[in-house]
Amino acid sequence: MNAHRYLPHTPEDIDRMLxxxxxxxxxxxxxxxxxxxxxxxxxALPDAMSEPELDRYFAALAAQNRPMTIxxxxxxxxxxxxxxxxxxxxxxxxxxxYTPYQPEISQGTLQYIFEYQSMMCSLTGMDVSNxxxxxxxxxxxxxxxxxxxxxxxxxxxxxxxALNPALVDVxxxxxxxxxxxVDTVDAPGGVTSPVAVAEGLKAEDVxxxxxxxxxxxxxxxxxxxxxxxxxxxxALLVMNCHASTLGVLRSPGEWGADxxxxxxxxxxxxxxxxxxxxxxxxxxxxxMRKMPGRIVGATKDxxxxxxxxxTLQAREQHIRRQKATSNICSNQGMMTLxxxxxxxxxxxxxxEKVNRLSADAAHALAGKLADTGKMTLRYPQxxxxxxxxxxxxxxxxxxxxxxxxxxxxxxxxxxxSDSSLLxxxxxxxxxxxxxxxxxxxxxx
Amino acid sequence: xxxxxxxxLIFELSHSGRRGDGLPDYNYGSAGAxxxxxxxxxRAPELPETDEPTVVRHYTNSSNNNFGVDTGxxxxxxxxMKYNPKVNEAxxxxxGVSDLHPAQPAATVQGALRIYRTLEKYLAExxxxxxxxxxxxxxxxxxxxxxxxxxxxxxSRGDEARxxxxxxxxxxxxxxxxxxxxxxxxxxxRSLPDGTVDVSDLRGKLxxxxxxxxxxxxxxxxxxxxNIPEIAEAVHAAGALLYYDGANLNPLLGVAxxxxxxxxxxxxxxxKTFSTPHGGGxxxxxxxxxxxxxxxxxPDPRVVEKADGSLDVEFGETAFGRISSWLGNFxxxxxxxxxxxxxxxxxxxxxxxxxxxxxxxxxNSLKDLFELPIPGPCKHEFVFDGLRDKSTGVTTLNVxxxxxxxxxxxxxxxxxxxxxxSLMIEPTETESPETLDAFIAVMxxxxxxxxxxxxxxxxxxxxxxxxxxxxxxxxLSPVIKYADLCSSTD
Numbered sequence: 001m002n003a004h005r006y007l008p009h010t011p012e013d014i015d016r017m018l019x020x021x022x023x024x025x026x027x028x029x030x031x032x033x034x035x036x037x038x039x040x041x042x043x044a045l046p047d048a049m050s051e052p053e054l055d056r057y058f059a060a061l062a063a064q065n066r067p068m069t070i071x072x073x074x075x076x077x078x079x080x081x082x083x084x085x086x087x088x089x090x091x092x093x094x095x096x097x098y099t100p101y102q103p104e105i106s107q108g109t110l111q112y113i114f115e116y117q118s119m120m121c122s123l124t125g126m127d128v129s130n131x132x133x134x135x136x137x138x139x140x141x142x143x144x145x146x147x148x149x150x151x152x153x154x155x156x157x158x159x160x161x162a163l164n165p166a167l168v169d170v171x172x173x174x175x176x177x178x179x180x181x182v183d184t185v186d187a188p189g190g191v192t193s194p195v196a197v198a199e200g201l202k203a204e205d206v207x208x209x210x211x212x213x214x215x216x217x218x219x220x221x222x223x224x225x226x227x228x229x230x231x232x233x234x235a236l237l238v239m240n241c242h243a244s245t246l247g248v249l250r251s252p253g254e255w256g257a258d259x260x261x262x263x264x265x266x267x268x269x270x271x272x273x274x275x276x277x278x279x280x281x282x283x284x285x286x287x288m289r290k291m292p293g294r295i296v297g298a299t300k301d302x303x304x305x306x307x308x309x310x311t312l313q314a315r316e317q318h319i320r321r322q323k324a325t326s327n328i329c330s331n332q333g334m335m336t337l338x339x340x341x342x343x344x345x346x347x348x349x350x351x352e353k354v355n356r357l358s359a360d361a362a363h364a365l366a367g368k369l370a371d372t373g374k375m376t377l378r379y380p381q382x383x384x385x386x387x388x389x390x391x392x393x394x395x396x397x398x399x400x401x402x403x404x405x406x407x408x409x410x411x412x413x414x415x416x417s418d419s420s421l422l423x424x425x426x427x428x429x430x431x432x433x434x435x436x437x438x439x440x441x442x443x444x
Numbered sequence: 445x446x447x448x449x450x451x452x453l454i455f456e457l458s459h460s461g462r463r464g465d466g467l468p469d470y471n472y473g474s475a476g477a478x479x480x481x482x483x484x485x486x487r488a489p490e491l492p493e494t495d496e497p498t499v500v501r502h503y504t505n506s507s508n509n510n511f512g513v514d515t516g517x518x519x520x521x522x523x524x525m526k527y528n529p530k531v532n533e534a535x536x537x538x539x540g541v542s543d544l545h546p547a548q549p550a551a552t553v554q555g556a557l558r559i560y561r562t563l564e565k566y567l568a569e570x571x572x573x574x575x576x577x578x579x580x581x582x583x584x585x586x587x588x589x590x591x592x593x594x595x596x597x598x599x600s601r602g603d604e605a606r607x608x609x610x611x612x613x614x615x616x617x618x619x620x621x622x623x624x625x626x627x628x629x630x631x632x633x634r635s636l637p638d639g640t641v642d643v644s645d646l647r648g649k650l651x652x653x654x655x656x657x658x659x660x661x662x663x664x665x666x667x668x669x670x671n672i673p674e675i676a677e678a679v680h681a682a683g684a685l686l687y688y689d690g691a692n693l694n695p696l697l698g699v700a701x702x703x704x705x706x707x708x709x710x711x712x713x714x715x716k717t718f719s720t721p722h723g724g725g726x727x728x729x730x731x732x733x734x735x736x737x738x739x740x741x742x743p744d745p746r747v748v749e750k751a752d753g754s755l756d757v758e759f760g761e762t763a764f765g766r767i768s769s770w771l772g773n774f775x776x777x778x779x780x781x782x783x784x785x786x787x788x789x790x791x792x793x794x795x796x797x798x799x800x801x802x803x804x805x806x807x808n809s810l811k812d813l814f815e816l817p818i819p820g821p822c823k824h825e826f827v828f829d830g831l832r833d834k835s836t837g838v839t840t841l842n843v844x845x846x847x848x849x850x851x852x853x854x855x856x857x858x859x860x861x862x863x864x865x866s867l868m869i870e871p872t873e874t875e876s877p878e879t880l881d882a883f884i885a886v887m888x889x890x891x892x893x894x895x896x897x898x899x900x901x902x903x904x905x906x907x908x909x910x911x912x913x914x915x916x917x918x919x920l921s922p923v924i925k926y927a928d929l930c931s932s933t934d
Contacts, residue, residue, distance in 0.1 A: 006874050272775050301911055311924070357467065411545055
């Protein structure tokens with residue numbers, strides 16, 4: 001057996017170590033694995049590649065990918081990533097550590113999670129943040145389960161029809177286990193109907209109402225009175241928000257929400273064909289002990305030095321097993337560090353600017369597309385930030401528009417139907433990119 | 445080197461007026477969003493105002509307070525802290541996926557889809573399964589996904605009376621927690637004194653109310669469940685399915701495949717067996733594999749091969765549902781694929797035996813000083829029940845903390861729950877004999893110190909940035925954000 005660069009053992013090492021264990025061969029160490037269970041043939045996998053060969057392999061795959069100028073969102077937004085972030089993320093003291101079980105040698109991880117929690121509390125206007133969840137959808141599913149667990153004997157949730165339909169699919173999956181009933185509340189004109197919410201709350205077994213801002217159609221909804229309406233019926237208000245927009249939009253805390261959750265990819269995380277992204281989950285102090293996932297707290301060590309530790313662990317699976325608040329065992333560690341660095345670099349002013357640039361780009365595009373006469377803004381009365389729905393006028397179709405743009409390497413949006421598109425813009429789309437988009441549509 | 449100047453929280457390094465963003469100053473010539481003030485924040489969020497060099501120094505110095513696999517030996521049992529190859533990281537950049545939007549047309553992301561599909565196939569070969577999905581984000585998420593597949597299978601047969609899942613008392617905490625999330629009641633099955641499942645206890649609990657039995661093999665005490673063929677037969681005879689928790693797959697590489705042992709559904713932790721970094725908690729990936737006949741229940745979306753050889757993203761009619769926004773933690777797949785290709789079939793098959801050799805070597809070198817409740821040979825890991833000499837009062841926690849002073853990460857402690865002083869050691873195959881010998885020497889020295897000068901061990905660690913943090917106080921009066929810290933010191 002020859003050594004490999006990841007497998008240091010020489011044949012002499014192996015012989016010496018086997019002798020020390022009183023074994024004659026490596027096979028001896030598997031004497032308890034019945035012959036009938038052993039692999040009969042080698043793996044049907046390729047032979048080992050050298051580094052240059054591996055590089056060629058992935059370069060060839062990269063050649064089959066076509067990066068585009070992106071005017072699509074639907075939960076994943078093309079913002080710029082400050083170069084300082086990947087530089088720090090590549091530090092292997094962070095990247096190759098496990099969950100910080102030994103606080104004495106994990107203060108780096110614990111401190112950035114504490115900073116992340118602080119920033120998310122500030123953005124959402126909530127009291128408590130956990131150390132993060134896998135993505136915005138699973139964070140919202142956990143919020144739903146948490147709300148039902150807190151409510152006792154209420155197992156219905158009302159979800160706005162203006163939520164991302166894929167998110168509702170995930171909620172329906174997670175509802176199956178605990179037997180939660182998911183009812184949809186109408187959103188005529190793209191906005192959650194307060195009348196429909198009031199109607200739904202009459203069921204008296206509603207644990208939570210789940211709304212989004214901006215919602216799936218990009219609309220910034222007015223939730224005035226919603227929290228009071230929920231609380232009067234002993235239901236919790238759960239708000240799903242794209243993290244970046246919280247830099248400017250009224251926060252869930254200000255709306256009176258009990259749980260804030262959602263996707264934080266918009267904090268400059270690379271699109272990476274869908275992941276890794278970052279789910280955040282925040283709540284009021286009253287719900288703190290129902291929170292799933294890791295939470296980092298500050299304390300002092302024996303010499304009085306400020307120290308960070310994992311805390312409130314009595315909620316978690318490694319202690320409570322099937323009675324835990326969730327099965328989650330990890331968080332999105334490195335993406336949490338990304339979020340903390342992004343928010344440190346941007347600050348409140350940078351965050352305000354990135355939202356203003358994105359909104360300016362989106363409004364310019366929406367206006368110019370309407371001016372072509374080939375599309376109309378679906379919800380002209382509804383305020384939006386960086387994303388909006390356009391209806392394509394016949395005989396033109398949504399597919400025809402997307403195809404024409406794709407030929408010029410532009411991702412024109414997400415197809416909602418034969419005749420409608422969900423379009424987003426960010427600071428990554430230059431004024432010239434917008435003009436290019438518009439001129440292609442004009443030519444159709 | 446740790447520069448204390450940049451040590452405080454980033455909030456404490458904030459200075460009004462500093463800027464760290466690199467945003468453009470585009471003029472789009474539009475009025476922008478005219479949002480009514482009722483929809484806007486009443487005041488700006490409290491975020492740091494910092495310049496880029498300060499941010500970089502803060503996090504660089506903060507990283508110096510961390511210990512990773514690249515820092516030193518990390519024998520954390522059940523976590524498989526093997527070396528994370530650097531070329532894997534380089535290939536993430538090479539694969540050209542960073543600017544791919546997940547809603548792009550399939551024709552523009554064929555390379556990305558090929559990575560996904562290729563890794564699925566390779567994992568199916570290693571697991572002995574028919575089909576995989578890569579979508580689950582982590583091991584626990586994989587367990588949940590696998591159990592939902594099992595639930596969909598029983599429901600498809602109209603067999604809805606199966607409301608329980610059996611887990612061994614030695615199982616990872618995620619097993620019962622995942623089964624509970626999938627809507628199942630938990631039945632615990634006993635372990636025998638040798639750490640393996642008590643088959644007669646299991647047989648007594650198998651009936652038509654059982655949906656699945658969850659096992660890990662080797663189990664959490666590092667013992668191979670030698671009765672697995674008998675267990676699989678009994679589970680299937682009762683109409684239940686057998687779930688494989690892949691947390692301990694590493695020692696089986698090159699030796700045996702879960703599918704060949706009779707497992708129906710499994711997950712793999714790419715961040716354990718397939719060398720992707722743990723990232724201080726994530727992102728990981730927990731792909732789920734199923735035997736033939738269960739493919740149709742895997743969650744949406746799926747990556748499928750078209751007749752012309754191209755790949756597409758599809759939603760099925762029979763999937764149990766959806767568990768994620770897109771196709772999971774994509775960049776993790778690139779790293780795992782790079783690892784498999786770098787090792788190749790031949791070297792991948794050496795991983796299991798060498799991991800097992802390393803574990804047995806350490807176990808045999810320390811069992812005279814540490815209590816070995818289950819005699820070997822072990823597989824990838826083993827559990828000591830504290831020091832053999834119990835008269836010193838030195839606990840497993842003390843031993844763990846003492847190790848930190850010598851530049852070693854602690855083993856997993858107080859798990860599994862079968863023993864009072866569990867000290868669970870998993871060296872992995874990437875450690876050289878010199879590293880293992882150095883670890884053994886330190887463990888022996890700590891055992892010696894425990895007998896001669898127990899207080900020295902009990903007061904460790906001495907050289908770490910902090911020592912003996914007050915965890916009780918942290919839980920009693922939670923300070924979980926900067927604002928709490930400010931108000932608590934007022």
